[in-house]
Amino acid sequence: MILRTVTRRLLHAIPVLLGVSVLTFMLLNLLPGNAALAILGPGASPKQIQIVDRQDGLTQPLWDRYWHWLTQALQGNLGSSLLSHESVASLIGHAVPVTLEVILVAQVVALIFAVIFALFAVVIRNPWVDRLLSLVSFGGISAPPFLFGILLILIVSVDLNWLPATGWIPLTQSFTGNLRTVILPAATLGVGEFALHTRILRGDMLEQMREDYVITARAKGLPRRRIVFVHVLRNSLFVLITVVGVNIGKLISGAVIVEVLFALPGVGNLLINSITQRDVTVVQGIVVFVAVAFVVINLGVDLLYSALDPRIRRATSDG
Amino acid sequence: MADAVALEGRSAGLLRIRRPRHLTWALWIPGGVLILLVGACFIGPQIVHIPGPNVVNLSLPHVGLGTPGHLLGTDELGRDLLSRSLYGGQTSFEVGLASVAIGLAIGGLLGLVSGFMGGWVDSVIMRVLDILLAFPSLILALTVATYLGPSERNVIFAIAFFTVPSYARVARSGTLQFKEREFLLAGELSGAGRTHQIFRHVLPNIWGRLMTYGLLTIGVAMIVEASLSFLGLGIRPPQASWGAMIAEGKGYLTIAPQISLVPGAFLFVAITSLNMLGDGIRARYSGGEAW
Numbered sequence: 001m002i003l004r005t006v007t008r009r010l011l012h013a014i015p016v017l018l019g020v021s022v023l024t025f026m027l028l029n030l031l032p033g034n035a036a037l038a039i040l041g042p043g044a045s046p047k048q049i050q051i052v053d054r055q056d057g058l059t060q061p062l063w064d065r066y067w068h069w070l071t072q073a074l075q076g077n078l079g080s081s082l083l084s085h086e087s088v089a090s091l092i093g094h095a096v097p098v099t100l101e102v103i104l105v106a107q108v109v110a111l112i113f114a115v116i117f118a119l120f121a122v123v124i125r126n127p128w129v130d131r132l133l134s135l136v137s138f139g140g141i142s143a144p145p146f147l148f149g150i151l152l153i154l155i156v157s158v159d160l161n162w163l164p165a166t167g168w169i170p171l172t173q174s175f176t177g178n179l180r181t182v183i184l185p186a187a188t189l190g191v192g193e194f195a196l197h198t199r200i201l202r203g204d205m206l207e208q209m210r211e212d213y214v215i216t217a218r219a220k221g222l223p224r225r226r227i228v229f230v231h232v233l234r235n236s237l238f239v240l241i242t243v244v245g246v247n248i249g250k251l252i253s254g255a256v257i258v259e260v261l262f263a264l265p266g267v268g269n270l271l272i273n274s275i276t277q278r279d280v281t282v283v284q285g286i287v288v289f290v291a292v293a294f295v296v297i298n299l300g301v302d303l304l305y306s307a308l309d310p311r312i313r314r315a316t317s318d319g
Numbered sequence: 320m321a322d323a324v325a326l327e328g329r330s331a332g333l334l335r336i337r338r339p340r341h342l343t344w345a346l347w348i349p350g351g352v353l354i355l356l357v358g359a360c361f362i363g364p365q366i367v368h369i370p371g372p373n374v375v376n377l378s379l380p381h382v383g384l385g386t387p388g389h390l391l392g393t394d395e396l397g398r399d400l401l402s403r404s405l406y407g408g409q410t411s412f413e414v415g416l417a418s419v420a421i422g423l424a425i426g427g428l429l430g431l432v433s434g435f436m437g438g439w440v441d442s443v444i445m446r447v448l449d450i451l452l453a454f455p456s457l458i459l460a461l462t463v464a465t466y467l468g469p470s471e472r473n474v475i476f477a478i479a480f481f482t483v484p485s486y487a488r489v490a491r492s493g494t495l496q497f498k499e500r501e502f503l504l505a506g507e508l509s510g511a512g513r514t515h516q517i518f519r520h521v522l523p524n525i526w527g528r529l530m531t532y533g534l535l536t537i538g539v540a541m542i543v544e545a546s547l548s549f550l551g552l553g554i555r556p557p558q559a560s561w562g563a564m565i566a567e568g569k570g571y572l573t574i575a576p577q578i579s580l581v582p583g584a585f586l587f588v589a590i591t592s593l594n595m596l597g598d599g600i601r602a603r604y605s606g607g608e609a610w
Contacts, residue, residue, distance in 0.1 A: 019450035027466045138598075142591040144542045146549050146565060147583045150572070154580075158573050165572075253457030257546055261569070271458075272550055275465050287462055291453050 005306060013295050020291045021073070025066050028284050069284075078285035083277055088285035091270060098168060098266035099255050105182055106190035107251065111240065114197030115233070121198075122205045122228055133198065140195025145254045149188035149261045156184060166263040185262045189254050193247065200243055204236040238309060245301035249294060345602060349595035356589055360408030370399040372406040372559045381575030392577040394567065400581045407559035407582055410471060411589065414554075415541040418475045422482035422540075423533045429483065430490025431525075435498065435517050445491070448484040456481050460543055461552060469555045474547055478540050489532050493525030531600055538593035545586055561586040 060068075069079065078088035121133050140148075157165035163184055169177035208214065209232060217227045256268030263269070267286060274282035363369075370376075370389075376397030384392050391401040433444040451459065459481040467473035497503060498521075506516050545562030547553030554560035556567070561582040568578030 015446065016449050016453050019447070020453050023450060024462065027462055138595065139587075139591060142538070142594045143587055144545055144590070146546070146562075147587060150565065150569070150579050150583060154572055154576050158576075249455035252455040253546070256457060256461075257549065260550055271461070272552075275461065275552065283462075283465070287454075287458060290455060290458050294455055295453050 006303060009299055009302065013299060017292060017295060020295075021070060021288050022066070024284055024287045024291070025069065026062070028280050028287075029062060029065065073285075073288070078289070079281040081274075081279055081282050083279050088282050091282060092267060092285060092289055095265060095267040095270045097170070098264055099259065099268060101171065101178075101182060102185050102189060102258065102264065102266065103251055103255055105186040106188075107193060107244065109186060110190040110193035110197060111244075113194050114201055114240075117194075117198045118201035118205060119228065119233065121202050122209070122232075123225060130202075133202070137195040137199045140191050141199070143192065144257075145188055145192060146257050146261050148191050149184070149258060152184050152188055153261075168262075168264045168266075181262075181264075185258045185264060188261070189251065189258045192254070193251065196247070197240060197243060200239060201236055204239045205232050208232045208235055238305075241301065241305055241308070245298060245305070248297050248301070252290060252294060345599035346596065349592035349599065352588065352592040353596065356408065356585075356592070357412060360405045360412060363405050364402065369402045369405075372398065372403045373557050374398060374402075381571060381578065383575075384577055384581075391581045392575070394564075394578045395571055395575070400564075400577060403559040403564060404561070404582050404585045407561045407564055408585055408589070410554055410558065410560045411541050411544060411586070414471065414475050414478065414544040415537040418478035418482065418540045418544075419533050419537050421475065421479035422536075423486050423529060425479070426483040426486025427490045427529050430487035430492075431494050431517050431521060433487065434491040434494030435513070435521060437498075441491075444487070448487055451481060451484045454481070457543060457546055460547060461550070464547055464552050469552055471554055471558065474544055474553045477547070478543050481543075482536060482540065485536070486529065486532065490525060490529060493528050494521050497521055497524050531597075531604070534593075534600065535597040538590050538597070541586075541593070542590060 072079065076089060078092070080087050081091065117133065121130055153165045156162050163180055165184070168181050171178040205228070209228075214227055214232065217231060218224070255266065256271060258264070259266040259268035260272055267290065271283065271286045271290075273279075274286065376393065379386075379389070379393055379397040380395050382389055382393050382397075384390070386392060389399050389401070391399075391404065393399055394403070429444055429448070433441045454462075460477045463477040463480050464474060467476060503516060503520055506520055511520075544553055544560070545565070548560040548562030549566045551563075551566065554563050556563055564582035565579045565586070568575070568580070568582075571578050
C-alpha cells in the first residue's frame with residue numbers, strides 16, 4: 001500500500017523536475033549579461049568574446065545545449081564553473097555540509113524550545129503568560145531573518161564580543177570552533193521557526209484539551225500534567241510534522257540570507273556570488289540542485305506523515 | 320477537569336458574544352499603525368521639511384539619533400536616515416501592493432479557468448504551476464530577478480511570478496465549490512457563455528476570499544523584496560529600500576548601528592502590523608483568538 005503511494009508520488013515528481021530544469025535553463029541562458037564578457041572583463045574585444053563563447057559551447061543552439069546539459073546532469077556532471085573551471089558538482093558538494101548543518105541545528109533547536117514553551121503555556125494556564133507568549137511569537141514570525149541576525153551580531157559579537165560575527169570552522173576541524181561559528185547563524189534562522197512552532201503547538205494542544213479522550217483520562221483520575229505531557233503532546237506533535245514540511249522552503253530561502261549575512265561558505269553564499277559574477281553554469285547547477293532537494297524532502301515528509309498516521313495512509317492509497 | 324472543560328466551553332460562548340468589540344481592537348490597532356506608516360511614507364516628505372533621500376553630506380557621516388536636522392541620524396555618506404526610510408517605505412509598499420495585484424490577477428484568472436473548465440485544461444495549468452511550486456520561493460524570485468535585472472519594476476514581476484501558483488490554488492478551490500451549484504446550472508441552461516459564467520457568477524463569489532488572501536500575502540511580498548534588496552539583487556542603489564539600507568549598514572555595525580537598525584525598525588513595524596491585521600481578519604471570519 002505504502003509502496004504504491006511512493007511510486008505514484010515519484011512518477012508525479014519526474015515531469016515536475018524536468019519542468020524545473022527547462023525553466024531554470026531557459027531563464028539563465030537567455031540572460032542579458034554575457035558570461036564571456038564577465039570572464040574577460042569590460043575591455044574584451046568582440047573577437048576574444050567569440051573565442052571564449054566557442055570554448056564553452058555557448059554558440060550552439062539552445063535546445064542542443066539543454067539536451068547536452070541534461071544528459072550530463074543525469075550522470076551527476078553539472079558542468080564546470082565558467083570562471084574558476086572547477087566542477088560545479090564538487091563546488092556544491094563542498095558547500096552542502098555547511099548549509100545542511102545550519103538548517104538542521106536551527107530546526108532541531110527551534111523544535112525543542114517550541115515544545116518546552118508550548119508545554120509551559122498550556123500547563124501554567126495564565127492569561128498574562130499566554131498573551132505575552134502570543135505577542136512575542138507573533139513578532140518572531142514577522143521579523144525577516146536578517147533583521148534578527150543583525151541584532152544578534154550587534155549584541156553578541158560587537159558589544160559582548162562572545163562569538164565571531166562572520167566565518168566558519170568545519171566540524172571536522174574543531175568541535176568547539178564549529179559550535180562557536182554555528183550558534184549565531186542557527187539562532188538567526190531558527191527564531192522564526194521557533195515562534196511559529198510554539199504558536200501552532202500551543203493552539204493545537206489547547207484544542208486537544210477539549211477532546212473527549214482528555215475528559216475520559218481526567219475522569220479516570222489521571223493528573224492534568226500527565227495528560228498534557230503524555231497524551232496531548234503526542235497527538236499534537238503530528239501538527240508539527242506538517243508545519244515542518246510546509247516550512248522547508250522558507251528555511252532554505254532563509255539559509256541563503258543567513259549565509260550571506262554571516263559569510264558562511266554554504267550553498268546560498270555560493271549561489272549569490274555566482275549570480276553577481278554571472279557564472280551561469282554554477283547558478284544553474286545550484287538552482288536545479290536546490291529544487292530537486294526540495295521536491296525530494298517534501299516527498300519524504302509526506303511519506304513520513306502517512307507512515308505515522310494510518311488515516312492519511314488509507315486516504316492517499318484510495319485516491 | 321470536567322469543570323474546566325465546561326468553563327472553557329462557557330468562556331468560548333462569552334467570547335462569541337463579545338467578539339465584535341474584542342476583534343475590532345484586533346483590526347484597528349494594526350490597521351491604524353499601518354495607515355500612519357503609509358501616510359508618513361507617502362505624504363510625510365511632502366509636508367514636513369526633511370532633506371532628500373539622496374542628498375549626500377560628507378561633513379556629517381553617521382551621526383546618531385536625535386541630531387538636530389537629522390532626527391534618526393545619517394548613514395556613511397551623511398544621507399538622512401529618516402528621509403531614506405520614508406522613501407524606502409514607498410518602494411516597499413509599492414512593490415508589495417503591485418506584485419500582489421499582478422500575481423492575484425494572473426493567478427486568480429488561471430485558477431478560475433482551471434477550476435471551471437476542468438479536464439485537460441485543469442491538468443495542464445495545474446501541472447505547469449506545480450513546476451513553480453517546486454522552487455523554494457526566494458530561490459525562484461532570485462532566479463527571475465537575475466534574469467530580468469535589478470530594478471523596482473523587475474522586482475515586482477519576480478515576486479508576482481512566484482506567487483501565481485498559490486493564488487491560482489485559492490481561486491481554483493473556491494471555483495470548484497461553486498461549480499455544481501444551481502445558479503450556475505440555471506445560467507448554463509439559459510445559454511450563458513463560459514466567460515459570462517466565470518466573470519459574472521463565479522468571480523463575485525470568490526472575490527472576498529481572493530482579496531483576504533491577497534492582503535495576507537502583501538507582507539510576504541514585502542519581506543521577499545527586502546530580502547532581494549538585502550542580497551543586492553533587488554532595488555538598485557541609490558534608490559532607497561529598507562532591505563538595501565539594512566545591507567549597507569552591515570559594514571558599519573560597530574560605529575553606526577542606526578544605519579541598519581532604523582530601516583530595520585520600519586520594516587519590522589510594517590510587517591508585524593500587516594500580519595496582525597491579516598490575523599485579525601482571519602479570526603473575524605473563522606473564529607478563534609486574534610494574534
